[in-house]
Every structure is written in C-alpha cells, then in structure tokens.
Amino acid sequence: MISITTSSSEQDLEGILKLHKENLSSNLSIEEKQNQGFVTVAHSMIDLKKMQQYEPNIIAKDGEKVIAYVLGMTAKSKDDIPILVPMFNGFNYIEYKGKPISEYAYIVVGQVCVDKNYRGQGLFDKSYQAYREYFQTLYDFAVTEVATTNLRSINAHKRLGFEEIYRAKDENGLEWSVVIWDWRK
Template sequence: MIYTRSKTKEELEQILTLQKQNLALELSADEIAAQGFVTVSHSFADLEKMNELEAHVIAKDEDRVIAYLLAMTVRSRFDVPILMPMFEMFEELTYKHKKIADYNYIVVGQVCVAAGYRGQGIFDACYAAYKNYFKDRYDFAITEIATRNQRSLNAHKRVGFETIHEYTAPDGEEWNIVAWDW
C-alpha cells in the first residue's frame, strides 16, 4: 500500500470512479447503514481545480486508487456550490473562542475507502498522511458528516476529530461539523 498525493489525471479519474460507487444515491439503506457513504459528486474539473491548490491524499494498491481524502482550501469555496453553505457557516461558528473563518484551516472535502479494503487501517493511515502533509500549513482539519453516517462519524472520532457543531439542513438532513486540532 502506498500513501501519497494525487498527481495525475488518471488518479483523479480513479477518485471519481470510487466516489460514484459510494454515493448515497447509488447504495441501499442497508449498505448505507453498514458501510457509510459519500454525499457530494464532484466534476473532474472541480476535483482538478481543488487538486491544483492542495493535492488530495490517496492510498494506492499498485496502480489502483483504493482510498482518498480530498483537500479543499478556502480558495475552493466557490468551486463546489453545494458546499458554499458550509463555508458560510464557518463565518459564524466559533472554535476555541475564535471564528472558524479566522483560522487557517483545511477542509476534508470527502473521504472514502473502497469496499474491499475497509477495516484494514487504511482510513487511519490516510489521515496520518493527511496530517503529515498539512499540519505545518494549516491550524486544523475540518469537515461535515451526515449524522446518519455513523460509520464515518465513529471513524473520524477514532482518529481525533471532535464534533464542534450540529445542525439540520433545509432538506432535513442532520449534520455534524467535526474538527481535528493538530
């Protein structure tokens, strides 16, 4: 297993393939409950723009991307319209007595491990690589996770994330904003 950062168009395409396989819309309720899911479907252009600002962290089994953690900076906030409300919320929320927007933070744009590779420590190893790449340039990592995605919430808690805010979106989906202070 190799943990690295995405460098090629082929790796970005493999991220998108893995993403599509794990979108909530593509999974049954049982699969969602047992395995978790991802919410946002990125375009190649958006993923590539994000990658140019900060390369995504990937795990590869030989030449195949089997896991990814997307890196999203504040400069990407307008590139993925569905995520703009999250950035707007960061303008209002505080973390450790300071507005989130006043920190230099990185957003975990999404995380996914391929079905055949789950439960082998790859999630934790990807996050160790993520921290290693970004801890000297950002104060912390932050993301939001749907409350019904308990597998993801538990995995994020295990690596060190803490819930700093909960809210219900206009569509009724409940979310947890979680931060990992390095």
C-alpha cells in the same frame, strides 16, 4: 503493494472519481449506507481539478488503482463547488475556541473514502495520518461535515480524534456534524 501518496495526475483524479461514484449515497442501498457508510456530495472531474489546483489529495493505491482518498479543500476553493458554499459561509459564524473557523488557517476534508474491498485494514487511519503529516505545517486543523446518519463515518472520525463543535440541519432536513481535528494539540 499499497502505497499512500498525493494525487498528482489525471489518472489519480479518475481513480478518485471512480471510487467516489461507487460510494455515493444515491448509488447505495439503505443497508449498504447503514453498514458501510457513504459519501454525500457528488463531485465531478471539474470539481476535483479545481480542488487540486490549490492542494493535492491524499490517496492510497494498490498498484495503479486508487483504493482510498482524503480530499483537501481550502478557503480558496470555497466558491468553486456551489453545493458547498453554505458550509464555507457557515465557517464565518461557527466558532472554535472563541473565534470563527474562518479566522483560522484550516483545510476542509472534502470527503474521505476507502474501497469496500480494502476496509478493515487500517487505510482510513493511515490515509488520515498521511493527510495530517502533509498539511499540519500549513493549517491549524482539518474540518469537515459528516452526516449524522453516517454512523460509520461519525465513529471513525471520533476514533481518530475529531471533535464535534457544531450540529445543524440543511435545507433538506439532513443533520450534519461539524468536526475538527486540531493539529496544534
């Protein structure tokens, strides 16, 4: 039986990390990335524990197995993962509705992933709906960056209601789309 809940134990974080590693861009073939999508930033258990101290993650479980996750990161964790510092710093100048993102109460989707054996069952949408239900009274919106080469993720985020507000390339030439899911609408 599949349940959607918040991460609360080290076992939950281990399940997230296992699923994360299975879908990390560097561990997938070009064909898998094109057809199934991928996650880009390699998180460690230390990273997940740092994020968890501020907000839980939304996870879907089949029994005890983590089969989907939506990670939550806040401005409090902006200095905890060095590779993400530029994204958080960008929120000081990337504007949404006339003011910088950093002036809003926001939560960052630190990544989202569904186990390949459970795709096509609505878990992406259900997990994100649980994310919204959990966080919408605390934050104005969810914001994240999606690699523009990750068409599966771009399309899934659009379908859910995320809107692109900014696009830029990183120091490696990878183009990113900054998208927001405004919960005040």
